[in-house]
Amino acid sequence: MHTTPELPELLKLIEDRSSAFRAAVQAAPDLDAEVAGCPGWTLTVLARHLGGVQRRWSGIVAAGPADAPPPGTWQTAAESAPEEREALLDWLAESTRQLVDTLREAGPDRGCWTWWGDTQSPETSGAVARHQVQEAAVHTYDAQLAGGVAQPPALPEEVAVDGVEEFSTTCGTTETPWPHEPATVDVHITEGYSWRLTLSADGSSVRQLSDADAGSAATAFMRGTASDVILVSYDRIPLDTLELGGDVSVVERLRTWEF
Numbered sequence: 030m031h032t033t034p035e036l037p038e039l040l041k042l043i044e045d046r047s048s049a050f051r052a053a054v055q056a057a058p059d060l061d062a063e064v065a066g067c068p069g070w071t072l073t074v075l076a077r078h079l080g081g082v083q084r085r086w087s088g089i090v091a092a093g094p095a096d097a098p099p100p101g102t103w104q105t106a107a108e109s110a111p112e113e114r115e116a117l118l119d120w121l122a123e124s125t126r127q128l129v130d131t132l133r134e135a136g137p138d139r140g141c142w143t144w145w146g147d148t149q150s151p152e153t154s155g156a157v158a159r160h161q162v163q164e165a166a167v168h169t170y171d172a173q174l175a176g177g178v179a180q181p182p183a184l185p186e187e188v189a190v191d192g193v194e195e196f197s198t199t200c201g202t203t204e205t206p207w208p209h210e211p212a213t214v215d216v217h218i219t220e221g222y223s224w225r226l227t228l229s230a231d232g233s234s235v236r237q238l239s240d241a242d243a244g245s246a247a248t249a250f251m252r253g254t255a256s257d258v259i260l261v262s263y264d265r266i267p268l269d270t271l272e273l274g275g276d277v278s279v280v281e282r283l284r285t286w287e288f
Contacts, residue, residue: 030222030237030239031190031191031194031222031237033159033191033194034159034187034191035137036132036133036136036137036155036158038187039132039155039158039159039161039162040129040132040133040158042162042165042166042185042187042188043125043128043129043132043158043161043162043165044125044129045185046162046165046166046169046185046188047079047083047121047122047124047125047165047169048125049169050076050079050121050165050168050169050172051118051121051122053169053172053173053175053176053178054072054076054114054117054118054121054172054176055114055118056176057072057172057175057176057177058176058177059072060072060073060076060114060117061073062175062176062177063175064171064172064174064175065171065174065175066167066170066171066174066263066264066265067171071175072172072175072176073112073117075168075171075172075175076110076117076121076172077107077110078103078107078168079121079124079164079165079168080106080107080110080120080121080124080125081102081103081104081105081106081107081110081124082103082106082161082164083124083125083127083128083161083165084103084106084107084124084127084128085101085102085103085106086128086157086161087127087128087130087131087132088101088106089141089142089143089157090131090132090135090139090141090154090157091131091135092141092142093139093140093141094139094140094141094142095141095142096142097142098142125165128161132154132157132158132161135154136154136155137153137154137155137158138153138154138155139153139154140152140153140154141153141154141157143156143157145199145200147203147204147205148198148199148200148201148202148203149198149199149202149234149235150195150198150199150202156199159191159195160195160199162188162191162192162195163188163192163195163196163259166184166185166188166189166192166259167184167259167260167263167265169181170184170260170265171265183254183256183257184255184256184259184260186220186255186256189220189254189255189256189258189259190218190220190222190255192255192259193216193218193222193224193255193258193259193262194222194224194235194237196259196262196263197216197224197226197235198235200262201226201233201235202226202232202233202234202235203232203233203288204231204232205232205233205288206229206230206231206232207228207229207230207232207233207286208286209228209279209282211227211228211229211230212228212247212248212249212276212279213225213226213227213228213247213248213249214226214228214247214248214249214250214251214279214280214283215238215247215249215250215251216250216251216252216258217250217251217252218252218253218254218255218258219252219253219254219255220254220255222237223237223238223242224236224237224238225238225242225247226283228279228283232288246275247275248275248276248279249273249274249275249276249277249278249279249280250273250274250275251271251272251273251280252271252272252273252274253270253271253272257270257271258271268280268281268284
């Protein structure tokens with residue numbers, strides 16, 4: 030069974046993916062290059078975004094339990110970002126340091142405001158750390174692509190495998206009723222893990238599958254590497270990159286469901 034990485038490992042992954050992001054920014058021929066995964070953004074805007082998000086979440090976690098976030102946005106947090114490349118890289122490194130230091134001081138269980146309130150993900154500093162690994166990883170892919178890497182490296186396995194479950198719980202579960210016939214969607218990754226998303230009038234929920242579930246077929250399924258599943262989930266690569274089966278219309282409706 031897949032288990033969530035402990036906080037120290039999550040912090041290492043944030044640092045690793047943020048370092049890879051900075052390397053992509055440093056190597057890019059042109060910081061005005063367009064970012065395919067974020068239409069209308071340049072690489073400079075993407076860099077300001079990631080640094081601003083990291084500073085913003087540092088402030089949110091430091092504020093502790095709350096019904097609303099502290100004043101500001103990632104854009105206001107990014108106002109201090111310089112334009113010149115080397116200064117921007119230093120600012121990005123400081124953004125990551127602030128986030129990691131705040132999360133380390135908070136520990137994994139400090140309550141804080143999050144935007145995923147009614148999902149299966151807890152509203153804790155540990156859940157923030159887990160999501161920020163994915164934030165840095167997906168935007169590193171964006172930066173590599175914008176910098177001219179025709180086929181950016183796949184997301185690291187330890188990032189992507191946990192990311193499949195993290196995305197499913199944080200972005201795929203809700204108490205909002207599923208507006209169609211009840212259904213189940215299984216996600217299988219070639220690294221050896223599977224999850225089942227259950228869709229009903231009670232909303233959506235996810236659980237990891239075990240060997241005991243082998244004879245229980247889902248309404249539809251998706252299969253691929255963990256990296257491909259994550260990049261499909263964030264609309265970076267096409268859905269047909271994955272193997273699809275069963276009633277594929279359920280998958281298509283799920284991807285357009287706004288809740």
